[in-house]
Amino acid sequence: MVLDRLGSSLNAALKKVFRAPVMDEKTVKELVRDIQRALLQADVNVKMVLEVSKRIEERALKEKVPPGVSRREHIVKVVYEELTRFLGEKPASLKIEPGKRKVLMLVGIQGSGKTTASGKLAKYFQKRGLKTALVCTDTYRPGAYDQLNQLAGRANIPMYGEPKEKKAEKIALRGLKQFKDYDLVIIDTAGRHKEEKDLIDEMKRLEKAIKPDEAILVIDGTIGQQAAIQAKALHEATPIGSILVSKLDGSARGGGALSAVAAIGAPIKFISSGEKLGDIEPFIPSRFVGRLLGMGDLQSLVDKVRDAEVKVPEKKVRAFMSGKFTLTDMYEQFESMKKVGPLKHLLKMIPGMSYNIPDEQMNMAEDALKRWRVIIQSMTPKEREKPKILSSSRIRRVARGSGTTEKEVKELLTQYNNMKKMMKTFRRKRMPFFGKGLPTA
Numbered sequence: 001m002v003l004d005r006l007g008s009s010l011n012a013a014l015k016k017v018f019r020a021p022v023m024d025e026k027t028v029k030e031l032v033r034d035i036q037r038a039l040l041q042a043d044v045n046v047k048m049v050l051e052v053s054k055r056i057e058e059r060a061l062k063e064k065v066p067p068g069v070s071r072r073e074h075i076v077k078v079v080y081e082e083l084t085r086f087l088g089e090k091p092a093s094l095k096i097e098p099g100k101r102k103v104l105m106l107v108g109i110q111g112s113g114k115t116t117a118s119g120k121l122a123k124y125f126q127k128r129g130l131k132t133a134l135v136c137t138d139t140y141r142p143g144a145y146d147q148l149n150q151l152a153g154r155a156n157i158p159m160y161g162e163p164k165e166k167k168a169e170k171i172a173l174r175g176l177k178q179f180k181d182y183d184l185v186i187i188d189t190a191g192r193h194k195e196e197k198d199l200i201d202e203m204k205r206l207e208k209a210i211k212p213d214e215a216i217l218v219i220d221g222t223i224g225q226q227a228a229i230q231a232k233a234l235h236e237a238t239p240i241g242s243i244l245v246s247k248l249d250g251s252a253r254g255g256g257a258l259s260a261v262a263a264i265g266a267p268i269k270f271i272s273s274g275e276k277l278g279d280i281e282p283f284i285p286s287r288f289v290g291r292l293l294g295m296g297d298l299q300s301l302v303d304k305v306r307d308a309e310v311k312v313p314e315k316k317v318r319a320f321m322s323g324k325f326t327l328t329d330m331y332e333q334f335e336s337m338k339k340v341g342p343l344k345h346l347l348k349m350i351p352g353m354s355y356n357i358p359d360e361q362m363n364m365a366e367d368a369l370k371r372w373r374v375i376i377q378s379m380t381p382k383e384r385e386k387p388k389i390l391s392s393s394r395i396r397r398v399a400r401g402s403g404t405t406e407k408e409v410k411e412l413l414t415q416y417n418n419m420k421k422m423m424k425t426f427r428r429k430r431m432p433f434f435g436k437g438l439p440t441a
Helices: 004-019 025-041 046-062 071-086 114-126 144-155 168-178 197-210 226-237 255-264 285-292 298-307 314-321 327-340 343-347 359-377 381-385 392-402 406-433
Strands: 102-107 132-136 159-161 184-188 214-220 242-246 268-272 280-282
Touching: 004 025, 004 071, 025 046, 025 071, 046 071, 071 285, 102 114, 102 197, 114 132, 114 144, 114 184, 114 242, 114 268, 114 280, 132 144, 132 168, 144 159, 159 168, 168 184, 168 197, 197 226, 214 226, 226 255, 327 359, 327 381, 327 406, 359 392, 359 406, 392 406
Parallel strands: 102 184, 102 214, 132 159, 132 184, 214 242, 242 268
Antiparallel strands: 268 280
């Protein structure tokens, strides 16, 4: 993720606080310097860095520590609150009501990921029971119509466009007429740069013609300091109501995109990472900062599972908790995890796990899960239900069929047996809590 480096740097700064023998002014000032360095390396605007670090230092040194809270805990709380405030404090939601059509116009510079973001937004609201549609008004980029059409097809969402028409406002008006009975219509526009006068003028005409309920600026998470400059120029041409930060799965620093919020005063409402249509989520500052600092984000993890429509019958939950599960059950869990998202992203939402597992180990775990899926697929139904029957000759056959080694097949069986033992032990220790309020399919 783009902000991984920032998150690991902030997490390291807080760890130093917990290791410090005393919580004096020197420790606080060192923490503030570490935070400044982390934010500047992430390409966050210098003025904003100075403002947030000054507030952290003042509160950490001058505020009275509440009863029952240690000074260390209070300092961590101050850092968490000020970074949350820096990112917008309260979440800004995009409210759309069934039966009352809302028109969103997505704008941004070339390559910001508007078209993909359009498809993701449409799918996001479709999953929430709204009737959504897409309109392509990009008459400049070759393949823009085809790309949006493909995304719409994958999401089973209607899409309107006219590849031969050159007037974007005409396409938009005809598209809106066709989708007059829809809850949400998303207008995908051509990418533009602040120096391209013709495209800026077209954006103004388009906004005047369709009068969108909201213009959403899509900002590439890898763009750096240019994000604030471009955001300001586009905001002056068309009032921007909110921001969607895309490509947060890249390798750049990402702080510049966050600086754009201060440049135009519009809140971030969505963040997006990955290529899948489901790789989008509402931006909730407190949860986002929790992930950055390594505190986890269990609510977002629950939401991801719900969005992926992963349902586990109560009977299977009980089987897992008692250690009575088969390789078939294990395989089904791997498939469910695939729907929710990459293992690395999921672990970042679990408190204490975010930065404690080295990337090398994480990648090895991802690779192992992929191998294990293929190995289980190569087994017979009977072998999956009763792994004890896997003799040397059977293991050899499974290894050949899955393109793996006998050692890797044995490694899977070892991990399977270890997991069964662990769940049995865990259940014995926590017996009173299991069996109550289990989710049902």
